[in-house]
Amino acid sequence: MCLGIPMQIVAIDGYNARCTAKGVMRDVSLFLLQDEPLAVNDYVIVHVGYAIQKMTEQEAHSTWELLDEMLALEAGEADAAESS
């Protein structure tokens, strides 16, 4: 649950931001980062719908890779469990 997903800010409206991660769009709250200067194109780490910290583009990409790998592994495991 505490894993958090990196997202890129597409638009900001007050404490709300439209964010994207690999083509998926989500509304994200910036309330916990209200003292942080944030701009469109910045990357944030999002946990249960709230941005909890800024992150670099590079860090965002390596975390996405990790999430992809884990999802693939778990899908594989699920298949194995189904067929066994």
Next chain:
Amino acid sequence: MTLTAQDWLDKIRALPPTRRVRIMNVCGGHERSITMAGLRTALPANIELIPGPGCPVCVCPEEDVYQAMQLALRANVVLVAFGDMLRVPVNVAKGEPRSLEQAKAAGADVRPIASPREAVLIARQHPQRQVVFFAAGFETTTAPVAAMLLEGVPENLFVLLSGRLTWPAVAMLLDSDTPGFDALVAPGHVATIMGPEEWAFVVEKHHMPAAVAGFTPLSLLAATYSVLRQLLEGECFLDNCYPEVVRPGGNRTAQAQLMQALHIVDANWRGIGIIPASGYALNAQFAAHDARIRFADFDTAARKHAGQMPPGCDCARVVLGRIYPNQCKLYGAACTPRTPIGPCMVSDEGACRIWWAGGIRERATGTVPP
């Protein structure tokens, strides 16, 4: 030059051999990465990675789940909770609903949500209903709940809060006669919010190596290398292997919001007992939204096994890192993700579920840790 995960593995393997070293992590996300990336088998055999208290759903009081179910069964209530709370079992007589999911099957309006913001939305959509948000989580999840309250919630939204702090459980283990580990990998996103300094006590008071890690195998291996080096050199310090996101002092805005909406209380951990100053409760200012104040307690003293783990389930010892998941007698036998007996097999952050998802099918014989 930036190091790859393989470089870190090579560096770890090149260290002079040591005695058995047990490194505890206290984060379901860490455990998931370790298990899925196969780090245990990649590391030298004397290095053991032990999953510790890293699953807030697993230690959510049985009484709280029971209370949430009783509220959910009331006609006017919509009960919302993070998804993995729904299958957590309570101890009731045969035939009664054992989880929120079963309460739902019995007619209760129970809805999984992924964000506190959804709780607000649902309350706005149903002004005539009472919406109860059952919120279990560590600091990373509790801070958004605080933010939700401070941003303003509808009158008909009530929070049943089972928020927990992570470090007091580690402090409790370290203060005991047998902590069961030699080094700590501290949780990256808890430290993102609360600041890495929260973990300084491990080093300063207990002279034990510690490193904050992120969730990539790279970061986890860097932290593993760091604590091993600290052990070898006999000099420990709190390392930060996730500096991209974990800043000195943490997210002070989030900390201020936590303290503005909530206060810290002694709290019960399922199967473990009360840990001093380890839980969050709503401040008086939000009493009108506090489900613990707004609704009566439905629990009865007569209920059997109230507060305990399900009979036969060894989750409490799994959570404390006293045994590995597959040392529970029920692991993979009576208990699998499809037919979970205890919360550690239900929650995505539970070590039993993670190990099963990671393909570990064998039960271990004997007792490995302490």
